Amino acid sequence: MAEKRSSFTGKIGFVLAAAGSAVGLGNIWRFPYLAAKYGGGIFLVVYALLAVTFGFALMCAEIAIGRKTGQSAIGAFKQLDKRFSFVGWLAAIVPVIILPYYSVIGGWVSKYLYVFVTGGAADAAKDGYFDTFITQPVEPIGWFLLFLGLTALVVLFGVEKGVEKVSKVMMPVLVILTIFVAIYSMTLPGAMEGVKYYFTPNIKDLSVNTFLAAMGQLFYSMSLAMGIMITYGSYMKKDVRLESSVRQIEIFDTGIAFLAGLMVIPAVFAFSGGDKAALGKGPGLMFVTLPKVFEAMKGGTIVGIVFFVLVLFAALTSSISLMETVVSIVRDKLGWGRKVTCLVVFVGCIILGVPSALGYGSLADITVFGMAFLDFFDFASNSVLMPIVALLTCIFVGYVLKPKVLIEEMEIGGKFTAKKLFTVVIKYIAPIFIVLILISSVLDALGIMKI
Numbered sequence: 148m149a150e151k152r153s154s155f156t157g158k159i160g161f162v163l164a165a166a167g168s169a170v171g172l173g174n175i176w177r178f179p180y181l182a183a184k185y186g187g188g189i190f191l192v193v194y195a196l197l198a199v200t201f202g203f204a205l206m207c208a209e210i211a212i213g214r215k216t217g218q219s220a221i222g223a224f225k226q227l228d229k230r231f232s233f234v235g236w237l238a239a240i241v242p243v244i245i246l247p248y249y250s251v252i253g254g255w256v257s258k259y260l261y262v263f264v265t266g267g268a269a270d271a272a273k274d275g276y277f278d279t280f281i282t283q284p285v286e287p288i289g290w291f292l293l294f295l296g297l298t299a300l301v302v303l304f305g306v307e308k309g310v311e312k313v314s315k316v317m318m319p320v321l322v323i324l325t326i327f328v329a330i331y332s333m334t335l336p337g338a339m340e341g342v343k344y345y346f347t348p349n350i351k352d353l354s355v356n357t358f359l360a361a362m363g364q365l366f367y368s369m370s371l372a373m374g375i376m377i378t379y380g381s382y383m384k385k386d387v388r389l390e391s392s393v394r395q396i397e398i399f400d401t402g403i404a405f406l407a408g409l410m411v412i413p414a415v416f417a418f419s420g421g422d423k424a425a426l427g428k429g430p431g432l433m434f435v436t437l438p439k440v441f442e443a444m445k446g447g448t449i450v451g452i453v454f455f456v457l458v459l460f461a462a463l464t465s466s467i468s469l470m471e472t473v474v475s476i477v478r479d480k481l482g483w484g485r486k487v488t489c490l491v492v493f494v495g496c497i498i499l500g501v502p503s504a505l506g507y508g509s510l511a512d513i514t515v516f517g518m519a520f521l522d523f524f525d526f527a528s529n530s531v532l533m534p535i536v537a538l539l540t541c542i543f544v545g546y547v548l549k550p551k552v553l554i555e556e557m558e559i560g561g562k563f564t565a566k567k568l569f570t571v572v573i574k575y576i577a578p579i580f581i582v583l584i585l586i587s588s589v590l591d592a593l594g595i596m597k598i
Contacts, residue, residue, distance in 0.1 A: 153306035160311040166399035167464030178404040179411035180428040186352025204572035211553040213380025219475040220374035241373035246469040247500030253462040254290030260455035272442035277434040282508035324457035329409040341416025372537035388560035534585035545574035
């Protein structure tokens with residue numbers, strides 16, 4: 148006999164869990180880099196406009212699909228139209244690919260938190276420290292297993308007692324810590340130049356690439372096209388107003404991204420004398436530049452500890468949602484219990500994650516299309532599969548299922564005030580945007596066009 152499907156206790160639990168999924172490493176190590184590169188204030192304006200239109204419509208569609216069907220991605224698309232069940236399969240593959248390598252990066256964060264807590268901040272700031280760590284044959288696997296184990300433990304407790312309860316604690320703490328570090332960052336000597344750049348919109352900095360970068364960041368940041376929002380929607384009670392929930396998730400996600408920029412950009416400006424090139428994208432910013440910034444500032448060890456705690460929380464809330472999605476998909480498909488499914492998914496993630504953990508060390512000589520394992524998995528999921536799934540979802544909702552069906556679901560808990568915007572974006576605007584994201588992401592990954 149199959150277990151009864153879990154659900155969130157109410158709106159707050161759903162919003163915090165979904166926001167936790169959306170708020171991840173991308174907010175903290177990609178958003179500040181893009182904001183600095185594409186004009187600071189003007190990037191913020193473009194990002195905010197896209198969030199309330201493009202991002203809003205896609206998130207509404209996915210959550211409504213999940214709640215209407217009560218199924219995770221594969222079952223949801225199959226239930227709505229068997230011809231489009233393949234879209235559910237594609238969506239299901241995304242978290243399966245992302246979770247293992249994301250947990251490897253989560254392990255790196257755990258390692259750096261440990262180093263700062265045990266008084267090794269000065270060592271972490273030295274040149275070559277990060278490269279030495281990730282090329283070790285054993286240590287990266289240990290931290291990867293620790294992070295993955297923490298994730299699995301939360302998911303094992305279920306939706307209400309695990310995912311929701313942890314999100315209700317982690318998300319408020321994450322917000323408070325982010326505000327604290329942002330305020331401290333702005334008080335550093337020379338930091339106000341970074342604040343000024345970050346806040347001041349300059350129309351001269353507006354370009355096609357500004358829109359492409361903002362769209363790409365928004366797309367990945369909001370956990371779209373990976374089955375997560377469909378799964379979380381399937382746990383959502385019918386009396387919860389869907390539209391306002393989506394708005395609140397957006398506020399959380401965009402707010403944390405905005406505060407991350409306020410944490411990082413002024414601090415790096417102060418450290419580098421206004422050199423925007425110091426704001427590298429990805430691991431270089433998090434594990435190379437920022438430890439140097441913390442080492443140079445008064446009380447930097449404490450700030451570093453707080454920073455890596457909040458980064459760990461952001462990474463965990465996202466990895467929990469990824470694993471919960473995979474567990475939900477397996478359970479819906481095979482009818483297994485939660486404990487057995489969690490164990491199988493945990494073991495599967497270890498098998499898939501070890502190559503990423505060793506991809507810069509023992510397995511560095513083995514590449515896929517010239518990329519290390521982690522970089523390839525990131526490219527395949529973020530640059531290829533996610534835009535394709537989002538495009539197919541828009542085509543399905545806009546022209547096969549019809550927006551009216553999901554609008555009716557949206558209006559169960561109250562009036563859907565943005566239904567005209569939803570219809571126009573899903574049918575006409577989002578597909579064009581997504582094709583542009585797909586093309587630009589692939590060109591960026593291949594080194595033809597840099598974003």
